[in-house]
Amino acid sequence: MAVLQFFPPSSPVVSAKLHAVVLFNICDCYVRRPDQADRVIGTLLGSVSDGVIEIKNSYAVPHNESADQVALDVDYHRNMYLSHLKVNPKEVLVGWFSTGFGVSGGSALIHEFYVKELKEAQSSIPPIHLTVDTGFKNGEASIKGYVSSNLSLGDRPLAAQFQEIPLDLRMIEAERVGFDILKTTVVDKLPNDLEGMEASMERLHSLLDEIYKYVGDVVEGRVAPDNDIGRFLADTLASVPRMSPAAFDKVFNDKIQDNLALVYLSSLVKTQLGIAEKLNTAAQIL
Incomplete structure (x- = not known):
């Protein structure tokens, strides 16, 4: 048995x-x-x-x-x-x-x-x-x-x-x-640089809308003013460099081009490393 x-x-x-x-x-x-x-x-x-x-x-x-x-x-x-x-x-x-x-x-x-x-x-x-x-x-x-x-x-x-x-x-x-x-925080994949920048800009746009609404309510008397928020907004505006819309667009576009160049170069290096690793593995097998 x-x-x-x-x-x-x-x-x-x-x-x-x-x-x-x-x-x-x-x-x-x-x-x-x-x-x-x-x-x-x-x-x-x-x-x-x-x-x-x-x-x-x-x-x-x-x-x-x-x-x-x-x-x-x-x-x-x-x-x-x-x-x-x-x-x-x-x-x-x-x-x-x-x-x-x-x-x-x-x-x-x-x-x-x-x-x-x-x-x-x-x-x-x-x-x-x-x-x-x-x-x-x-x-x-x-x-x-x-x-x-x-x-x-x-x-x-x-x-x-x-x-x-x-x-x-x-x-x-x-x-x-x-x-x-x-x-x-569950995601299917990590966002790429352009998707991350788009999400950041959308978030920034929504925050600006909230600030605009708050300032408008204070001016119209619908909301009591808060000195701490006022000083924070003043410091934030003072820290933004003054430039024309055309100059801002140029700086922004130049930065985008730099980021795209870095993404392309990193992708190229990653591909070359992957090919080198596969060739090395194949050489060891043979």
Whole structure:
């Protein structure tokens, strides 16, 4: 008779502590992900003490994902890890993260890769798998940590079972404020320079309308004057340089051209770096 056996990790992890900078970095990587990517996968760095994993840093790892397989850029991961060790040797590999709600179908394959990476680094801890729901459903972020346990039938291993562990999100007051704002500010993508400038100009136009209405109400006697607001408006107007509309249009248009040139050059550099990285990866494979 076959017996279904469940083997707990050889070195159990009691809990994990997550620093807020890691969460912000994961969310930033998700917003800046390629258009065709549904989620972001990356490496977690930190330290281990008394069965508690403290997650202090992270970086995203490029990957290709389909319905039945996941391919990580292993060379990128290892180069980034070596670079981090040169900067801070105390932050070692402790696991990996992915965006989305809970454990997905390909999580076991990626988790097995990080198990091998930790074994090669002669680490006795099991890697932690951190999931971050970047959709912030119902205004709440689902952030969970898992460790893997072996599930076997007799002597034959069947699969890896993920077991949730307590996760402590460590935040100071300033980080807590930023996290609350992050939960209420959900965007599909970051605006480009022109979209950001358009939104700023619309906001400025609405503020000018409010100021114009307030001044008109004070002059007509509908609103009691406020000396503090009056002094603030006077200082603001005094700080604006006097120039003709034609001169202002010229300065504004010149600034727009400078911004467009910077956007074009940065896009060109990004494209060249991407091509160089792909050529380097292809050369290493060959």
